[in-house]
Amino acid sequence: MYYQGVLTKMETEFAKPIQYYLVFENDFLNMNQLIGKNIHLKFVKYQCLNCGLNKVIYRQGFCKSCFFDIPQAADWIMRPELSTAHLDKEDRDLAYEKKVQLQPHIVYLANSSNVKVGVTRKSQVPTRWIDQGAHEAIEIVEVPNRYLAGITEVALKDYVADKTNWRTMLKNDLVDENLVEWRERLKGFIPDEAKDYYIANNTETNMEFPVLQYPLKPKSLNIKKEGTYSGKLVGIKGQYLIFEDQTVFNIRSNEGLVVEIGVD
Structure with missing residues (x-):
């Protein structure tokens, strides 16, 4: 079975253990059900979470031009002390900033x-x-x-x-x-x-996470560089997929990448 879509952070459900869901445009995967199975990952292309174009992702799932333009990537996102909406002062988009801040x-x-x-x-x-x-x-x-x-x-x-x-x-x-x-x-x-x-x-x-085996020396997968990867999924913690060979893959830091996922 193969699925393809743009990565966004996994949706979660507070349960024992935590339930994880990977949501694509046309597919919806309960990742807990894949634990113990062999997973195949393939990098396909980029897709900026804002403009939708196949442009290299800069940060937070956005291409460089979007990152420096849209309110969802402004400095106050990472540094909340820089928020100014309470002063009625705009940074990039006051309506959005008031809604969030x-x-x-x-x-x-x-x-x-x-x-x-x-x-x-x-x-x-x-x-x-x-x-x-x-x-x-x-x-x-x-x-x-x-x-x-x-x-x-x-x-x-x-x-x-x-x-x-x-x-x-x-x-x-x-x-x-x-x-x-x-x-x-x-x-x-x-x-x-x-x-x-x-x-x-x-x-x-x-919180209780669905992990069968924790890695002793976790090594991060760079799917853009490697192109493909196959491994047995043994757990999920945070926004990381954990594989039997101690490879880990951070879904959150790879937002905006279109991948193909195969499951044996």
Whole structure:
């Protein structure tokens, strides 16, 4: 059976274990059902997620010209403290920026390779944690806009990590942490503007990933360079497919690539 389509991050369902779905224009694959099967990947071409053209993908699934033009790739996406919609100030498209920035946001702690702080829209909980491969997470504050979440994250980054080590996450070389204690420890470093939004009474959310075998030395597949790859799928964590030979393939970082997928 063969399927073809442009890669976008896998859709997920919060269950035990997490359910993963790869959505193409004409196909819909429950990836959990492919675990234990031989998978064949083939790079076909590029397809920018914005303009749809066969142009080399620059970042985040967009070609270079789209990346530097569209609001979905503006700096405030990765650096929420740069958000300005609450000031009625446009960056690239004020209507879009108001829609995204002026809604409830969560500052959270997640434990994937280590305890890290992050920001997401409230509507993206727990999806964001799943995408990061976190096995436990907890909310710290819930604020009414992206800017407040951003300045809170910046303040807390002095006391806790803000990056995930993807190799450690995939090896499952993790230490369980008491995130309630972490949350309380960091409370005093929340900026004054966000202190009233502190969440005092909540518990950790735990994630269980569908993995039969974790890699000891994960090696990342560059499908653009290799052209093709075949291997037995043994697990999925974060947005990574994990194969028996310790190859891993990050769906998220390959958005905008058209691939053909064969299943034995």
